[in-house]
Amino acid sequence: MTLIPFxxxxxxxxxxxxxxxxxxxxxxKRDVKALNEIKASLGWRVVYAWVGDDPCGDGDLPPWSGVTxxxxxxxxxxxxLEVYAVSIVGPFPTAVTSLLDLTRLDLHNNxxxxxxxxxxxxxxxxxxxxxxxxxxxxAIPPEIGELKSLTHLHLSFxxxxxxxxxELANLPDLRYLYLxxxxxxxxxxxxxxxxxxxxxxxxxxxxxxxxxRELIRIDGCFPAxxxxxxxxxxxTGGIPAQLANLSSLEILYMSYNKMSGVIPSGVAHIPKLxxxxxxxxxxxxxxxxxxxxxPFLKEMYIEGNAFRTGVKPIGFHxxxxxxxxxxxx
Numbered sequence: 663m664t665l666i667p668f669x670x671x672x673x674x675x676x677x678x679x680x681x682x683x684x685x686x687x688x689x690x691k692r693d694v695k696a697l698n699e700i701k702a703s704l705g706w707r708v709v710y711a712w713v714g715d716d717p718c719g720d721g722d723l724p725p726w727s728g729v730t731x732x733x734x735x736x737x738x739x740x741x742x743l744e745v746y747a748v749s750i751v752g753p754f755p756t757a758v759t760s761l762l763d764l765t766r767l768d769l770h771n772n773x774x775x776x777x778x779x780x781x782x783x784x785x786x787x788x789x790x791x792x793x794x795x796x797x798x799x800x801a802i803p804p805e806i807g808e809l810k811s812l813t814h815l816h817l818s819f820x821x822x823x824x825x826x827x828x829e830l831a832n833l834p835d836l837r838y839l840y841l842x843x844x845x846x847x848x849x850x851x852x853x854x855x856x857x858x859x860x861x862x863x864x865x866x867x868x869x870x871x872x873x874x875r876e877l878i879r880i881d882g883c884f885p886a887x888x889x890x891x892x893x894x895x896x897x898t899g900g901i902p903a904q905l906a907n908l909s910s911l912e913i914l915y916m917s918y919n920k921m922s923g924v925i926p927s928g929v930a931h932i933p934k935l936x937x938x939x940x941x942x943x944x945x946x947x948x949x950x951x952x953x954x955x956x957p958f959l960k961e962m963y964i965e966g967n968a969f970r971t972g973v974k975p976i977g978f979h980x981x982x983x984x985x986x987x988x989x990x991x
Contacts (some may be wrong), residue, residue, distance in 0.1 A: 687733060689718040693740040696760040697729065703755070732763070739763040746792075747771040754798065759784050770816065771795040783808035792816040794840065802841075804829040812836055818864065819843045826865070828853050835859055842866040842891065852876060855883025864891040866915065873899030874921075878908065889913040893939065897921055903928045915939040917963065927952050934958050942966035949973050 697717040711727035714720055718731035718738045725731060730742035740761050750772035758767065759781035767788060774796040782791075783805030789812060798820040806815070807829025813836060822844040830839070831853035839854070842864045849872035850865060863884075874897065878884065887908055893915045900923030901916075911932050922944040929935070930952035938953075941963040948970045953959060962976040 687736065687738060689716050689731065689738045693717065693761055696757045697740065699757040700755045742766040744768040749773060754778055756781060764788055766790045768792040774798055778803050780805045782806060785809060787811055790814040795819045797821060802827055806830065807832040810834065814838045816840045821845055823847065826851055830854060831856055833857060838862045840864050844868055846870060850877050852880050855880045859886055860884065861886050862889045863887060866891040866893040868895055870895040872897060874905060875899060875902045878904055884908050886910055891915040893917040895919055901926060901929060905929055906931055909933060911935055913937045916943065918942045920944060925949060930956055936960050938962045940964050940967065944968060
């Protein structure tokens with residue numbers, strides 16, 4: 663007889679203790695408002711899975727597809743928004759910039775148009791910003807340089823124009839910077855070389871000008887850079903011997919530019935250089951012998967230049983395919 667009251671008392675106590683969690687662990691109104699505004703205004707195909715008013719779920723309903731929430735104090739906040747490859751049409755949703763606790767924003771492979779709003783600089787906790795494969799336009803906003811926690815920036819395959827903002831050099835933790843396949847003009851800011859953790863820089867297929875000498879003019883620049891893609895632009899000048907100071911380089915892609923001069927032998931001493939693309943420029947002379955003795959160099963593309971007769975490339979002429987997932991670490 664004594665077990666029943668004890669059990670009932672235990673159940674009542676557990677229920678009572680659980681009530682504050684249910685009451686207080688609500689989704690922050692700011693985030694609820696922002697995501698419902700997006701849901702109402704854009705007509706995304708994903709909204710069929712966005713059921714209910716609370717993007718983090720309300721107990722009976724699950725969180726909205728592509729929305730990740732975390733508990734902070736007495737509230738839940740939206741920390742990740744991943745809505746990609748669902749044919750979203752329309753301007754970049756400015757309401758996203760009200761989700762102040764976002765660490766990941768992934769809207770890639772949609773049909774977003776117009777500019778990235780300057781309010782993007784409000785997302786101070788953002789680590790990954792992935793907007794590739796859209797139809798975004800205008801200049802890259804310098805306010806992205808205010809996202810001090812950013813490690814991955816994917817803006818490739820859009821219609822961005824104008825110059826690369828030098829404010830991107832203010833991102834101390836940036837590791838991967840993808841700007842290829844746009845309409846960017848001007849010179850690459852040499853200040854990017856001061857980003858100590860930058861591993862991958864891809865500015866291929868734009869309308870950029872300048873020389874490599876200008877890019878690496880800052881002492882000790884690009885200390886961690888592994889992959890440098892400059893292909894399909896309008897770079898001129900030669901390859902400076904100082905390029906050998908980029909000792910972490912593994913891939914150097916300079917194809918389809920207007921570069922000229924001889925290839926300095928010092929570049930062959932970059933210790934882990936694996937792929938070297940020199941093709942379709944105006945280089946002359948011969949390939950220094952150290953390149954043919956390099957322990958890691960697998961492929962060297964040299965066709966479409968003015969090298970001396972008898973110069974032969976290293977490896978096979980095949981397209982190097984690198985998956986995005988290789989860089990999302």
